[in-house]
Amino acid sequence: MNAHSPFDLDAATLVPTPDGVANLSRRRFLGVAAGALVLGVALPTGKARAQAEGAGAIAPKPGTRVPAFLEIRADGTVKLLSPFIEGGQGINTALAQIVGEELDVNPARFVVECAPPGPDYALVNGLRLTGGSFSTRSSYGAMRRLGATAREMLIRAAAAKLKVQDGELTTEDGKVVHAASGRSIGYGDLAGEALLLQPKDDVPLREPKTFRYIRQPVARLDVRDKSTGRAIYAIDQKVEGMLYAAVQHAAVLGTEPKALLNEADVKAMPGVHSVHRLPGAIAVAADTWWRARKAVEALKADWSAPAAQGVDTVSAEFSSETMLAALKASAEPGLPSETEGDADAAFAKAAKIIEADYDAPYLAHAQLEPPSSIARFNADGTLDLWVPNQMPELFQMIAGQTAGLTPDKVKIHSPLLGGFFGRHFMYGPANPFPQAILLAKATGRPVKVLWSREEEFLNDAVRPLSFSRFRAALDGAGNPTALEVRTVGEGPIGRWFGSIFKAPVDSSAVEGIVEKPYAIPNRKMAFAKLPHPVTIAFWRSVGHSMNDFFYESFLDEIADAGNKDPYAFRLALLKDKPRHLTLLKAVADLSGGWTRGPYEVDGVKRARGVAMASPFGSETATIAEASIEDGAARVHRLWIAIDPGSIVNPAIVKAQVESAAALGLSSALFEQVVYKDGVRQDRNYDSYKILARDHMPEVHVAIVESGAPMGGIGEPGLPGVPPAVANALAALTGERIRSLPIAKAKLSGA
Amino acid sequence: MYDVDVNGKVLKADAEPGTPLLWVLRDTLGMIGTKYGCGIAQCGACTVLIDGQATRSCQFPIEAVEQSKITTIEAITEDEVGRKVVEAWVAAQVPQCGYCQSGQVMAATALLKETPKPTDADISDAMSNLCRCGTYNAIAAAVRQAAA
Numbered sequence: 066m067n068a069h070s071p072f073d074l075d076a077a078t079l080v081p082t083p084d085g086v087a088n089l090s091r092r093r094f095l096g097v098a099a100g101a102l103v104l105g106v107a108l109p110t111g112k113a114r115a116q117a118e119g120a121g122a123i124a125p126k127p128g129t130r131v132p133a134f135l136e137i138r139a140d141g142t143v144k145l146l147s148p149f150i151e152g153g154q155g156i157n158t159a160l161a162q163i164v165g166e167e168l169d170v171n172p173a174r175f176v177v178e179c180a181p182p183g184p185d186y187a188l189v190n191g192l193r194l195t196g197g198s199f200s201t202r203s204s205y206g207a208m209r210r211l212g213a214t215a216r217e218m219l220i221r222a223a224a225a226k227l228k229v230q231d232g233e234l235t236t237e238d239g240k241v242v243h244a245a246s247g248r249s250i251g252y253g254d255l256a257g258e259a260l261l262l263q264p265k266d267d268v269p270l271r272e273p274k275t276f277r278y279i280r281q282p283v284a285r286l287d288v289r290d291k292s293t294g295r296a297i298y299a300i301d302q303k304v305e306g307m308l309y310a311a312v313q314h315a316a317v318l319g320t321e322p323k324a325l326l327n328e329a330d331v332k333a334m335p336g337v338h339s340v341h342r343l344p345g346a347i348a349v350a351a352d353t354w355w356r357a358r359k360a361v362e363a364l365k366a367d368w369s370a371p372a373a374q375g376v377d378t379v380s381a382e383f384s385s386e387t388m389l390a391a392l393k394a395s396a397e398p399g400l401p402s403e404t405e406g407d408a409d410a411a412f413a414k415a416a417k418i419i420e421a422d423y424d425a426p427y428l429a430h431a432q433l434e435p436p437s438s439i440a441r442f443n444a445d446g447t448l449d450l451w452v453p454n455q456m457p458e459l460f461q462m463i464a465g466q467t468a469g470l471t472p473d474k475v476k477i478h479s480p481l482l483g484g485f486f487g488r489h490f491m492y493g494p495a496n497p498f499p500q501a502i503l504l505a506k507a508t509g510r511p512v513k514v515l516w517s518r519e520e521e522f523l524n525d526a527v528r529p530l531s532f533s534r535f536r537a538a539l540d541g542a543g544n545p546t547a548l549e550v551r552t553v554g555e556g557p558i559g560r561w562f563g564s565i566f567k568a569p570v571d572s573s574a575v576e577g578i579v580e581k582p583y584a585i586p587n588r589k590m591a592f593a594k595l596p597h598p599v600t601i602a603f604w605r606s607v608g609h610s611m612n613d614f615f616y617e618s619f620l621d622e623i624a625d626a627g628n629k630d631p632y633a634f635r636l637a638l639l640k641d642k643p644r645h646l647t648l649l650k651a652v653a654d655l656s657g658g659w660t661r662g663p664y665e666v667d668g669v670k671r672a673r674g675v676a677m678a679s680p681f682g683s684e685t686a687t688i689a690e691a692s693i694e695d696g697a698a699r700v701h702r703l704w705i706a707i708d709p710g711s712i713v714n715p716a717i718v719k720a721q722v723e724s725a726a727a728l729g730l731s732s733a734l735f736e737q738v739v740y741k742d743g744v745r746q747d748r749n750y751d752s753y754k755i756l757a758r759d760h761m762p763e764v765h766v767a768i769v770e771s772g773a774p775m776g777g778i779g780e781p782g783l784p785g786v787p788p789a790v791a792n793a794l795a796a797l798t799g800e801r802i803r804s805l806p807i808a809k810a811k812l813s814g815a
Numbered sequence: 816m817y818d819v820d821v822n823g824k825v826l827k828a829d830a831e832p833g834t835p836l837l838w839v840l841r842d843t844l845g846m847i848g849t850k851y852g853c854g855i856a857q858c859g860a861c862t863v864l865i866d867g868q869a870t871r872s873c874q875f876p877i878e879a880v881e882q883s884k885i886t887t888i889e890a891i892t893e894d895e896v897g898r899k900v901v902e903a904w905v906a907a908q909v910p911q912c913g914y915c916q917s918g919q920v921m922a923a924t925a926l927l928k929e930t931p932k933p934t935d936a937d938i939s940d941a942m943s944n945l946c947r948c949g950t951y952n953a954i955a956a957a958v959r960q961a962a963a
């Protein structure tokens with residue numbers, strides 16, 4: 066990273082320390098964060114918890130301390146403190162099913178809330194995060210054991226109360242039952258005593274054959290509230306005495322407001338409390354948000370100038386085009402990301418060689434809830450922060466640094482997310498909470514910062530613009546003997562978690578190109594790093610979101626070059642991969658049998674494309690059916706078979722796969738964040754087009770449970786869609802789309 | 816100061832002319848079920864009923880609502896059609912993140928009040944609110960169910 070990267074700018078400007086503003090390097094920033102997160106796992110927090118737990122409280126193993134997770138209430142409901150954040154993926158319901166199964170409480174009586182920061186919740190390989198489609202699969206075992214352990218404690222407490230042996234007792238949906246005497250006690254009446262008992266660490270789990278809740282389409286816990294306007298998101302929070310703040314960010318990222326030009330006029334506007342300069346932004350605090358917004362839009366500043374040119378920073382000449390050209394022109398040899406056999410020798414002997422360049426644009430998350438945060442400094446020296454986030458402990462730490470407090474003085478509240486798709490990780494200048502902290506400090510009042518949709522489109526962290534160059538060798542029979550891929554760019558793991566995940570090749574830049582299941586004997590994949598000057602992000606399915614489009618499209622190009630049907634071609638390349646073969650056949654069956662087309666429906670030609678992906682521990686196979694309407698793509702039906710190994714809730718799985726498919730289609734057809742002259746062009750949904758009802762296809766989902774280790778659900782439905790659509794369009798037009806979105810291409814031939 | 820007739824109650828709101836009804840509802844009157852998504856009448860998250868018509872409140876200035884009756888999501892189950900819509904939403908398990916759903920439910924209620932037996936084309940026309948979670952098919956299924 067160069068000295069002018071947005072990250073360093075952010076760190077330098079947003080992190081005041083006791084002796085002023087520290088210029089915190091990225092390494093130190095993440096080094097501190099990572100160290101503390103890992104350390105946090107080993108530290109007990111707070112005396113009260115330690116007492117509740119007894120001797121076992123020292124260095125709790127995440128996911129084991131019952132009182133950290135469960136509050137069994139007198140009315141028979143159970144409050145579960147979740148390590149994860151609900152943002153539509155259904156994790157609250159899934160956790161209630163998993164814990165309820167073993168605890169023996171109907172999930173419908175669970176109330177699930179996001180837990181505060183704490184070492185108990187670091188369930189994703191010692192970290193706590195909601196992302197990577199990790200939630201269910203990372204916590205499934207621990208949450209089952211937690212439920213079973215708590216149930217056993219309740220039984221022991223009941224045995225003491227009833228003066229019987231543990232073995233004489235059973236449970237029945239929230240009650241401990243003594244069958245011999247016909248007596249029973251509700252969990253709520255036992256919880257106080259039970260939670261003081263020493264937990265056993267070898268409580269047996271339920272036999273999966275006897276599951277009543279796991280693997281059932283249990284109704285989501287949040288659906289009624291979300292259908293009646295009662296669900297509360299970050300944007301809906303309000304605290305006593307708070308001011309509302311609106312901001313105007315630098316048009317060019319990295320430039321700074323040097324002076325305010327009409328401060329007095331703006332201060333005189335209705336409801337205005339105060340006017341502020343912030344790192345990379347100007348702000349107005351007022352008594353309502355609308356007044357703050359009107360005022361900040363009227364506020365004028367003198368901004369510093371960006372660099373004249375280049376892609377090291379967002380320069381006055383920076384654009385999506387110049388960035389793509391830089392990626393294409395890179396001469397950096399790069400590092401091997403996957404090597405198998407001898408690709409050079411295979412190319413030397415090839416009967417035919419094909420090559421193609423693929424690219425995909427920057428993308429916005431465009432989650433429907435614009436980001437906001439509330440900061441409140443309390444008289445006791447603590448800070449309350451209501452902040453949409455996917456990593457509470459990391460936010461706590463950075464909030465502390467921003468406020469000049471130790472992390473234990475920062476209370477993080479993690480509200481429901483109005484969509485996230487990767488939006489709410491720590492992204493330096495793309496998070497509003499540091500602004501809320503600085504403004505609360507400056508005004509001496511609690512402050513809620515809300516970004517208008519326009520500010521969000523200007524400042525959201527983006528899926529990186531991406532580029533890969535493909536080359537394949539075919540033998541005389543049209544079979545691929547070698548594949549070479551060169552990927553140039555930068556992934557979000559390298560940018561934001563480089564000090565935790567030290568692998569030389571950033572997996573988030575190459576996933577979807579490496580570790581594909583096809584039997585292509587010689588492979589030579591390389592990754593050359595070229596950092597983006599813009600704030601890059603995790604975006605639903607991350608590297609898979611573009612790389613599977615690249616790879617699976619090029620695979621169809623190889624099939625075409627060898628005169629092979631793309632479905633039969635994949636079957637042949639997967640003949641030693643029974644899991645993939647089963648899935649590919651399952652999606653063909655789901656679609657009524659593979660047919661590529663073109664064929665006619667109501668006098669209009671349609672064709673189908675197929676694609677596979679291996680995202681986040683799951684496998685997917687996708688078929689898309691498309692036609693062309695006035696030179697634009699129209700997708701009629703999607704069939705998706707997903708094998709996540711095993712599942713918790715089939716209804717939630719299907720809904721998430723459909724949701725991910727819709728986002729994948731949206732990205733394939735329409736979406737791109739375009740930079741021109743250093744400035745993002747689209748500032749709202751009128752010009753940043755996302756999938757609306759008129760382009761939503763039928764979606765058919767089949768779940769295949771192979772019994773493989775549990776994979777992810779939230780993201781895997783996405784990556785197969787763009788290539789399946791592009792492959793269908795190629796079958797219709799004979800022309801290959803190698804640059805997204807498809808809307809850029811004038812389609813013909815149908 | 817404006818008189819705003821919301822869900823059958825006349826409330827006083829202090830706002831400048833031009834202030835969108837959305838922000839009067841949310842920040843002045845504290846009715847936060849109606850959501851802000853875009854502010855430019857593109858997404859429909861802010862949909863309320865004004866005299867029974869689905870209306871995007873982010874582009875509806877406060878001075879224009881005097882004399883009108885506003886219904887928001889907070890009162891949705893007090894309406895017979897609204898109640899049916901909510902039950903259908905729950906039965907079809909429509910929401911994902913849920914952020915767009917207040918607006919979707921309001922739009923569906925307005926549609927079914929006007930057209931109790933909508934065709935698929937009616938549904939397409941009336942249900943134009945955006946959903947970033949892609950719940951469009953579930954929404955259409957729920958509208959059909961509420962109409963049945």
Ligand code: FES
Binds near residue numbers: 854857860861
């Ligand atoms: S907020 Fe009114 S239409 Fe989007």
Ligand code: FES
Binds near residue numbers: 912916949
């Ligand atoms: S349910 Fe998330 S935006 Fe519609």
